[in-house]
Amino acid sequence: MTHAAAGAPHTAGHAPHPPPDPRRWAALALICLAQFMLILDVTVVNVALPDMAADLDLGRETLTWVVTAYTLCFGGLMLLGGRLADALGARRTLLAGLALFTAASLLTGLAQNAPTLLGGRIGQGVGAALLSPAALSLVTTTFQGAERNKALGVWAAIGGSGSAAGVLLGGALTDGPGWPWVFYINVPVGLLLLIALPAFVPASAPRPARLDIQGALLVTTGTAALIYGLVEAGDSGWTDTSTLLPLFGAAAAYAAFAAVERAGRAPLMDLRMFTRRPVLAGAFLMLIATGLLIAYFFLGSVYLQHIRGLSPLRTGALFLPVAVATGLGAHLGSRLVGRIGSRPTAVAGLAVAAAGSVPLTRLSETGSVYAGLLPGFVIASLGLGAVFVTATTTALAMVEHHEAGLASGVVNTFHEVGGSIGVAVVSTVAASGFERGSAGGFDDAFTVCAVAAAAAAVMALGLVPRGRPQPADGPYVH
Template sequence: MTHSAAGARHAPEHARPAPDPRRWAALALICLAQFMLILDVTVVNVALPDMAADLDLGRETLTWVVTSYTLCFGGLMLLGGRLADALGARRTLLAGLALFTAASLITGLADGAPVLLGGRIAQGTGAALLSPSALSIVTTTFHGAERNKALGVWAAVGGSGAAVGVLLGGALTDGPGWQWIFYVNVPVGLLVLAAVPALVAARAPQPARLDVPGALLVTGGTGALIYGLVEAGDSGWAAPATLVPLAGAALAYALFTVAERAGRAPLMDLRMFTRRPVLAGAFLMLTATALLIAFFFLGSVYLQHLRGFSPLRTGLFFLPVAVATGAGAHLGSRLVGRIGSRPTAVAGMAIAAAGTVPLTRLPDAGGVYTAVLPGFAVASLGIGAVFVTATTTALAMVEHHEAGLASGVVNTFHEVGGSIGVAVVSTVAASGIERGTADGFTDAFTTCAVAAALGAAVALGLVPRGKPQTTGGPHVH
């Protein structure tokens, strides 16, 4: 079933509020804020080796520098959306932006792991407040055909964040220092904070119940899962230090399920997972994000730790990879409409697996651009197609009134997928990271290749047949 925001087009003109003359300036401002959030997912990857050297950070801490941000961003996002309803979208956006900006300054000033990780957790929490509030403002400010255009701009800004992140991270780390990948957010955040009240209209909040226990359970459970996965790299899979947090994660997820079923206003409507398109979209988004962020993490450490690349050279190396991801997304958007979701998803995963195969034989020496870059680019091309398929499948194959819920689910799995992907490959590559050999990295890329191949097999049975039509419904970033 195709859905769209087209219902608004057929509403009587008097039922629609008059267009706000400030709406396009407001869109530019909101997109700038969203761009910072997406940038901070990938910008840190290139800076990790310099952070490790300056602050004496080990593998586990480096993993948490990436995962703590995406964990809080994804785990608290649905609660952030509810707060936007209860308190007003503009107020929640300003609160999230203020927290994100202050946390960026603190993170840049960090002199050790506690402050660094605390800052990243606060950044992720601010992002979880800001992002759904910003999207709510976009969808209520624009109507009809203008909403489609505005959401297209929103999606394009989100898609470009990864590409700019790796390049900007390299340039800043190689120039004034890794601290500036966080400091750069401060003037931008202050600018947006000052301009939002003048350009974004305040709207009356809507009555909404807040499922704080649900948010804490799902975020805590995912945190315990990631802790167990990371700990396995040092202690082993059978060690109590690994099994106890994994068991805690399972318990937290079970309690979350009970709480959501019993709650009067659950954070996540678990019945959405009985909708095959939503389940398929969540699976594809989780797998694709886990693979892509894992590639950036592994590649950054491998190139700088083993091959002696500078941060800027590493950022430039990943630029074709980011471009390939965008090209794959563009190609995927065309293929979904022509051949349907299932073949596009299966093909995208298969291409990702095929591109990863050469990376399972990483050289300790020799030509990186001929032996490594083609594999990254091909794999990212397939992943880009999967991203689009995940979004269109989840949003364009459910009823119109369920599109917002489906969007929230897919957004959550987008961020959480990055956390899990980095945790897994960090553990598998632990020996290579600590000893400076390619062996651990090749094992990690083998894991990625197997995951992509299994993803193709699962997609073959899980993704519905049909050709969804993308419309003006809610978009993921």
């Protein structure tokens, strides 16, 4: 799985670069390890969900929030985290985010009830929102020229490896010492990084910057209300007041966010970016691809363990080919975008995802999961991998160079928010499967995924620009 990130700064004119820091490669290794933890925590939790539910007596709604609370805060507050990195200094912001993420991981592992568990996940998300943009800022300012491209290539590889490691590590830890260790494992790594990073990562001078805290709170609150309404619909129905009120509240919060951003002197998100067709197309593709992929991990993990009785370790091992297929799809997509263009690559990737989802609409309580579920997952994730790359290259390489950083921030936000919304929707559709322990609800949820992928393929025909993006030296996806 990939995450968009802010663009690399470029030196104006022909000013000479300062001599390279001899500690830069060690610093890169430490920064990437910190980022690896953040990516890991998106997928590592999915395999542990059934054991969490059994130990803490968690219902479907709470399980959904265990996943979405992290990605919601990560995505909703990341642009603010980038501004804080400018205002306070990147190293200081990175260390603050790392400290919060580490402490929240310990709290989550120690949780004995739902409020503590969700509070810890929220803390992890806020820490990630501080850490990730500060980490990328340090990478892009520490390296120059060809070395920067190489360093950003290492950074980009963290996404796929983190996703793949997450499902396997989550299964091994849950099956071994228990689900709290999917969070405890962050603690020694975080403490080691807190000690080592100051010795290898140079401090950067703070720069005065306006902080759009109001905008960050509005967009995060609006998305939280949207997710709450979507999850509530699974129990109360789509027309119940408890569903409609949060959905209307979400619409109001988004409208207020748009008003604040248009009037602000230093907006969190430049809404004019959505008038750029490549950015709009990239954001749409990223929202759909992330929503589908995280939904597959969420549904598959609960189905395999709750309905089919697989162990966490077997579940994690079964998902490993899915993570690998996503990486292969991304590699194939990067080649196709350069040869045939963004539009056909996006449409083909979504069509493949829809085709892979079709077998998943006929799951049952019996039969081989390796013949019935795994092929569909692998095919769908192969297509989604290509969509991830298309989303990024379309948004970042088809806009003016000076707008690449802003476009990257937009795509980044839609990546995290897409995962939250995707899980909320499929959780609601599969509610009967959770409650009755039957495959029927899961079949319905995968049907929604298939329809969403097919509809997105049709929409991509009109939304995604023609042409082949030109390589951009700057923003990367991780």
